[in-house]
Amino acid sequence: MSLTLDEVRRIAALARLKLSPDEERTFAGQLSAILDHVAQLAELDVSGVEPMTHALAEGVPLRADERCPGLPPDEALANAPAREETFFVVPRIIE
């Protein structure tokens, strides 16, 4: 398994990561080595095996349908890199 630089760039774009050319080359090699290691899973016959989709056998409990207090807006916005009144400010999305 060998990832090409183009594949690395495609994955980075999906992950919203901007990589330097150095990082692209390093990751291509390292990710290829890791994928070679995980390829051993193909040796196993998993036909008829259910995937473990829940780590807890009890299932998911539901809470009562009641109102719960949330954070006050000022506290929720206290860590915002940019805010205006009770809004997060982001770069322009629609030109």
Next chain:
Amino acid sequence: MSAELFSLSLAEAGDLLAAGRGSSRDLVEAALGRIEATDARIGAFLRTTPERARAAAAAADGRAAKGARLSPLDGVPIALKDIFLTKGVETTCASRILEGFVPPYDATVVEQLERAGAVVVGKLNMDEFAMGSSNENSAFGPCHNPYDLARTPGGSSGGSAAAVAARQVHGTLGTDTGGSIRLPAAFCGVVGVKPTYGRVSRYGVIAFASSLDQVGPFGRTVRDAALLLQAIAGHDPRDLTSSTRPVDDYVAGLEGGARGLRVGVPREWLAGGLTAGVERAVREALATYERLGAKLVDVSLPHSRYGIAAYYLIAPAEASSNLARYDGVRFGLRADEGRGLKEMYAETRERGFGAEPKRRIMLGTYALSAGYYDAYYLRAQKVRTLVRRDFDEAFRDCDVVAGPVAPSVAFRLGEKTADPLQMYLADVFTITANLAALPGLSVPCGLERESGMPVGLQLVGRPFDEATLLRAARALEREAGPLPAPRIA
């Protein structure tokens, strides 16, 4: 006086306060003094919170004076991995992307510990986003092993283990996704417990791989770890994955010994790949169990050798999803060069994440991307079922499974940083308990003769049977005696 206080175990410190022979104020000053004196060399703490700690100590002393201590932990100094949200105290997960982040609420476990009266003196170093086995992935510098400063304390909860080993605090909390409590506990010669998935709340714990992450304690002794676990175990309606099962008493049966205990020894775990010193120490621990009246049982975990492969698909896949929230919009770093929203996301994440989170986000994104999901993520989830079945089968014949925590003692700083796959293989024995959602712990079983470094014995138990694990660990600890304290050179 202070010089002796920091070397007390958590239980001893609590007893001192209960008997009125000491104050929380003195314990806190001793801990802060010890941190001041040693942490430039150890690097266990990312920050201390002396003012809050002193205020909490004064309150604890007030309760003690009225005979109204809240718990055995009341007034005892502890510290937290920097993955736990602490209201009003910066929490970074050792990442630049969260530098300056001040949480608006506490994690449930932080509330529980403070409700029990424990005094938090600071936040501990770790691998960035809990991704790593050596603490070298911290964005704020490495942590050093108190037994040999040139070696790693293990990771990802390196600071949590090192702080306890270095006698800086009497107990700590960490998290374990693939071995991040047990590995550093083994490397630093302390006790570390990863409870059953669902036993401890993860509300307010920064998420890495949500089907694997679990919170647990570090202590100098098994009793200390049991006391901390008792304070944090239990259902939390704010954590969807937290179990409603009643919590056992972890302390009551601690001295019950090992007579009649069936200790399963997975043949695959001793089949080679261990250093001679680790193998010798583990075999001696098994012989000790036999001498104490336990029965050693040969068991097989045939799929454990696929653990690393399954884990390095599942954990990165979940991480790539969990770490999507760090986008520069609501909290943490924003890198905005005025080129638009998508560019802002990518620039923020490029500048804010270190190499290991990037590597895992890339791996996880690939494993989940169109055309690869069935071959990678789904297949890994099926292998996870096989790993769990191995344990279910083994537990028909035994009460606990015992083996090494890691193939070697603590390795040297820098030794594995160039090759991520070699670093990942340090978790080969711990990862299966996470995949199977089972409780596991590391208890010291001596020093390796060649290096003088601590070796840990790993015990894995049935779901929610932490009490048996702790009793078994205590039986070994009582026989082996405490490790010599590190001489921090």
